[in-house]
Amino acid sequence: MTEIEKLLKNIVLGGVGAVATVVEQTGKAARTVIEHGDVVASRLVSKGEEAVRAGRDLTEELRRKVETAVDEAVKAAEECGAKEEETPDPETREALRQTIDDVQAHLDQLRAMLEKMNAEAATDDSEATDTPVDPEE
Secondary structure (H helix, E strand, C coil): CCHHHHHHHHHHHHHHHHHHHHHHHHHHHHHHHHHHCHHHHHHHHHHHHHHHHHHHHHHHHHHHHHHHHHHHHHHHHHHHCCCCCCCCCHHHHHHHHHHHHHHHHHHHHHHHHHHHHHHHHHHHHHHHHHCCCCCCC
């Protein structure tokens, strides 16, 4: 497996990992809703909808970036007549590095969003457990 293939594989796996983390956090939020009832539900639902929208947008953008990087790598390899054991020319390498840096920046944005969501969820959890829920409200 060439270095480019390894890098692209890692980028794709990073995107999948980010999506899996979002799904996991959504499950935790759902358990909080079940445990603490309707008082917390409306806040978590709105935050969940916002996070899903943002995650969907970022995931779509990441997917497009990865597809573009793969297409560019294939095109560059075809244009150069590169074989698997050959390395791309410096211009192609720089273009691939830039694409990888762009994708990494998007992954960093996803991670920051997840950290923010985790912090907000932890705050909501502590608020929900500190305030008793009156079932008659």
